[in-house]
Amino acid sequence: MKSEFTLKLDRCKGCGICVAFCPKQVLALDTLGKVYVAHPENCIACGQCELRCPDYAIFVDKLKQEAADKK
Amino acid sequence: MLERSYEKFFRQNRLPHLWCPGCGNGIVMKAIVQAIEKKSGWTQDNTIIVSGIGCSSRASGYMDFDTLHTAHGRAIPFATGIKLARPDLNVVVITGDGDCTAIGGNHFIHGCRRNVDLTVILFNNNIYGMTGGQASPMTPLGKKATTAPYGSIDRPFDACKLAEAAGATYVARSTAFHVQHLVKMIEDGLDNAGFSFIEALVQCPTAYGRRNKIGEPAKMMAWMRDNAVMKNVWDKLPDDKKIGDKFPIGLFYKAETETYDEAYHHVIEMAGGAAK
Ligand SMILES: Cc1ncc(C[n+]2csc(CCOP(=O)(O)OP(=O)(O)O)c2C)c(N)n1
Ligand code: SF4
Ligand code: SF4
Numbered sequence: 001m002k003s004e005f006t007l008k009l010d011r012c013k014g015c016g017i018c019v020a021f022c023p024k025q026v027l028a029l030d031t032l033g034k035v036y037v038a039h040p041e042n043c044i045a046c047g048q049c050e051l052r053c054p055d056y057a058i059f060v061d062k063l064k065q066e067a068a069d070k071k
Numbered sequence: 072m073l074e075r076s077y078e079k080f081f082r083q084n085r086l087p088h089l090w091c092p093g094c095g096n097g098i099v100m101k102a103i104v105q106a107i108e109k110k111s112g113w114t115q116d117n118t119i120i121v122s123g124i125g126c127s128s129r130a131s132g133y134m135d136f137d138t139l140h141t142a143h144g145r146a147i148p149f150a151t152g153i154k155l156a157r158p159d160l161n162v163v164v165i166t167g168d169g170d171c172t173a174i175g176g177n178h179f180i181h182g183c184r185r186n187v188d189l190t191v192i193l194f195n196n197n198i199y200g201m202t203g204g205q206a207s208p209m210t211p212l213g214k215k216a217t218t219a220p221y222g223s224i225d226r227p228f229d230a231c232k233l234a235e236a237a238g239a240t241y242v243a244r245s246t247a248f249h250v251q252h253l254v255k256m257i258e259d260g261l262d263n264a265g266f267s268f269i270e271a272l273v274q275c276p277t278a279y280g281r282r283n284k285i286g287e288p289a290k291m292m293a294w295m296r297d298n299a300v301m302k303n304v305w306d307k308l309p310d311d312k313k314i315g316d317k318f319p320i321g322l323f324y325k326a327e328t329e330t331y332d333e334a335y336h337h338v339i340e341m342a343g344g345a346a347k
């Protein structure tokens with residue numbers, strides 16, 4: 001895994017923008033309509049989800065190489 | 072996680088904001104604070120956010136600067152007053168397509184004409200969002216609104232052309248999809264001394280998208296991605312390719328002329344100086 005996710009779920013309104021623009025289909029909405037990380041292993045830490053989230057609910061930080069190796 | 076530096080520009084106790092799921096306003100509000108953050112010398116104490124009335128104008132309530140939520144269509148006059156009284160302050164105006172080009176249309180063109188040193192960001196969702204979806208002067212031909220159930224027959228304004236013709240000295244457009252480009256267009260507008268106008272296309276899935284069957288928020292943003300054409304490419308397109316929904320984004324116009332606050336300052340000097 002190349003990235004660390006932070007979700008501020010109280011802000012997420014389940015709009016699906018992050019899900020739609022993720023190039024690797026990493027994200028999905030749960031039954032309550034909140035975002036969750038369905039396939040973390042596919043994430044390339046491109047930041048597209050964070051960039052366009054209108055509610056500042058999803059954050060992606062690139063993991064440094066050693067931290068990534070440990071995961 | 073690394074705390075995002077722009078979060079300090081939001082009134083945290085007011086978040087989450089009240090905009091609908093997928094509304095583009097949140098994207099543009101963040102782009103504005105990120106552009107401000109890049110300006111050295113611009114602080115929360117010397118930057119004023121002024122807005123009119125509308126969903127978009129609610130942004131000022133979430134932004135941790137000195138903010139002024141004014142009357143419908145009147146953000147530019149209030150902002151002009153601030154700038155003339157305190158030319159040392161940086162004044163940013165947030166407005167909607169209805170706020171700016173319908174009820175506030177005259178204030179808009181005269182602000183441009185005077186070249187008041189303001190940066191005006193128009194959140195264009197092509198509709199009156201707040202009041203439930205009436206047509207605005209920027210609703211495209213044929214699109215439905217509560218006041219145009221068969222589709223609008225009123226030819227829309229191109230607010231960028233209007234700003235340029237009226238005398239604005241910086242005119243640009245971007246969209247909620249093109250976030251980094253949008254930040255850059257706003258940043259360059261903040262740099263310009265004079266009336267800077269940036270039109271930001273935003274999706275309103277509730278009052279515009281749903282009625283026009285355009286689909287969910289991501290679809291509306293994909294439409295921006297697929298139809299926006301960078302200005303340099305647009306200029307080389309033959310007319311038969313500038314068709315359908317295609318529209319240009321980028322910097323359209325830039326000029327240098329004395330600003331209104333400079334001109335006003337000369338008057339104050341001629342008249343013997345301001346009262347202390
Ligand atoms: C003097 C006055 N007239 C009418 C209204 C009702 N009103 C509130 S918001 C609005 C239109 C808002 O449209 P726009 O500026 O496009 O903002 P949006 O909600 O789409 O972001 C109107 C007509 C008002 N508040 N004040
Ligand atoms: S874009 Fe933001 S608000 Fe929308 S579903 Fe994703 S995390 Fe939630
Ligand atoms: S960082 Fe990129 S790949 Fe990872 S979840 Fe976000 S959009 Fe998808």
Ligand code: SF4
Nearest residue numbers: 090091094126200275
């Ligand atoms: S009505 Fe439209 S503009 Fe207003 S908050 Fe909802 S989506 Fe946004």
Ligand SMILES: [Mg+2]
Nearest residue numbers: 167168198200
């Ligand atoms: Mg509007």
